Amino acid sequence: MSANAPAVVPVGPSLSMYDPIYLGIDEFGEPVYLNLVYRNLLAGGEPGGGKSGLLNAVAAHAALSVDTRLVLLDGKLVELGLWADVADEFVGPDITHALTVLRRLQTVMNNRYAWLRAHGRRKIAPGDGMSVITAIIDEIAFYSATVGTKPEQEEFVALLRDLVARGRAAGIPVVAATQRPSFDIIPTSLRDLFGYRAAFRCTTPNTSNIVLGHGWAEQGYTATDIAPTNQGAAYLIAEGGTPRRIKVAYLSDTQIQAIADYAAWVRRPTTSSRLDWEVAG
Numbered sequence: 001m002s003a004n005a006p007a008v009v010p011v012g013p014s015l016s017m018y019d020p021i022y023l024g025i026d027e028f029g030e031p032v033y034l035n036l037v038y039r040n041l042l043a044g045g046e047p048g049g050g051k052s053g054l055l056n057a058v059a060a061h062a063a064l065s066v067d068t069r070l071v072l073l074d075g076k077l078v079e080l081g082l083w084a085d086v087a088d089e090f091v092g093p094d095i096t097h098a099l100t101v102l103r104r105l106q107t108v109m110n111n112r113y114a115w116l117r118a119h120g121r122r123k124i125a126p127g128d129g130m131s132v133i134t135a136i137i138d139e140i141a142f143y144s145a146t147v148g149t150k151p152e153q154e155e156f157v158a159l160l161r162d163l164v165a166r167g168r169a170a171g172i173p174v175v176a177a178t179q180r181p182s183f184d185i186i187p188t189s190l191r192d193l194f195g196y197r198a199a200f201r202c203t204t205p206n207t208s209n210i211v212l213g214h215g216w217a218e219q220g221y222t223a224t225d226i227a228p229t230n231q232g233a234a235y236l237i238a239e240g241g242t243p244r245r246i247k248v249a250y251l252s253d254t255q256i257q258a259i260a261d262y263a264a265w266v267r268r269p270t271t272s273s274r275l276d277w278e279v280a281g
């Protein structure tokens with residue numbers, strides 16, 4: 001680069017949220033990928049089973065995808081906290097903040113549907129000039145059943161359900177985890193809106209079924225057979241498919257920090273974007 005070149009670091013091709021997301025391997029050692037953008041992903045299982053590992057794998061891909069904005073809700077602060085600097089919004093244990101952010105997402109979604117309708121289209125596609133907005137929530141029950149008043153929790157559930165139901169075509173996929181896979185937290189009607197579902201170790205066949213879908217345990221696919229020491233192992237089911245045993249590729253804190261730092265650098269405001277802003281302002 002010459003001394004007079006603009007202060008924009010050329011970077012190699014980055015990822016896109018429209019690319020398959022690498023999750024880990026299956027029981028045959030084959031790589032497992034996920035096409036998340038027009039779907040949603042639900043992860044459920046007992047505490048310590050490795051759900052956050054899965055969420056971090058998706059967050060890493062999203063962080064490295066310059067066509068993607070990240071919205072993170074993390075009641076524990078530490079599960080997704082390392083991505084806070086690359087997220088447009090990072091919500092901690094604050095239901096008021098969570099509701100404000102979900103309402104904004106709903107407005108963006110409604111605007112995108114109005115745009116789609118005006119253009120005679122059914123879903124956002126690459127090249128439309130609209131970022132994918134990846135919303136990641138750890139843990140659903142924290143906002144829907146633990147903090148806040150009953151009306152606030154109900155509004156959270158209603159907003160989440162709307163986002164999961166309508167967000168996909170608008171380029172707003174949702175990834176959500178819960179360590180309480182029960183009918184009150186994940187009613188069937190909500191569960192079925194998630195095109196991908198991952199059951200980490202569960203204590204009963206019933207809780208495994210709540211994540212994967214009714215009847216899978218009876219057919220031999222139950223996350224109760226995952227050993228407690230086999231963290232990161234899960235059954236992953238895709239809409240219309242059969243559960244597949246996977247092991248999530250685990251990112252250590254150091255690796256996440258390195259990826260998040262790189263992603264923050266790639267995403268930093270560049271000279272040209274600063275000028276655009278100055279002209280616009």
Ligand SMILES: Nc1ncnc2c1ncn2[C@@H]1O[C@H](COP(=O)(O)OP(=O)(O)OP(=O)(O)O)[C@@H](O)[C@H]1O
Pocket residue numbers: 045046047048049050051052053054079178179200231232233247248249250
């Ligand atoms: N894919 C994996 N490979 C190896 N070890 C893993 C994997 N996933 C998780 N672990 C180990 O298990 C621990 C707990 O994992 P994690 O925090 O992801 O569980 P969790 O299901 O999100 O728990 P919680 O419900 O409490 O949030 C990690 O700190 C790590 O040591």
